Amino acid sequence: MKYQASCHCGNVSFVFDSEIKEALSCNCSICERRGSLLIFIPRSELQLLTPEEAAVTYTFNKHTIKHRFCSTCGIHPYGEGLDPQGNAVAAINIRCVEGLDVAAIPVQYFDGKSA
Template identity: 40%
Template sequence: MSGARPRQRLTGSCHCGAVQFAITTDFPELTTCDCSICARKNALMVKVHESDFELLAGDDALTEYRFHTMTARHFFCSTCGIYPFHRKRVTPDFVGINVFCLDDFDPAGIPVRATIGKGMD
């Protein structure tokens, strides 16, 4: 067993602070993805259920991008361009959070799993 952390609530934001959010998770693992967009944005993500995600501010500042099957919904701040989160393709009731957007968060010691997005139909 990976020794998951206790559940905690953390806040995060884009670079300019227009988009602000909170999540609750125990960080069982972090993921990377090799699909064409994830490889370019180089994010390290944690998956949380939509009930553990709260958009605190910035709904009007978000720009949405979809491609390929048009299922996954990638969100970016329209002011600073940062990717804070996305709605997942395979599990659309989950949100993939860019952990580098979390306040005072250190990902050290959390297992990282590489996911294969490039080969998805």
């Protein structure tokens, strides 16, 4: 299914095609504060509708994940990184997906504090 997602103000907007069966909730220091619910897709499946420069990047700890957020409204709609096999992936914050009933999506919990 094709979805559209964006930050609150719309300066960062994108589409992706995926089946959302479940989301991941992580308790690492940034995810716990941010409250994201994430799905992971190949980065090539995320198509930006706004200029890439509209999303600024934050990294921390090992600096392997690019946490992308809007410099205007501060919302974090996606992140970028590599999976264990070295493939480029996007972590989509499903709370930013338009028209999605987030309460209907099963959530798996990940202990990012211990990872």
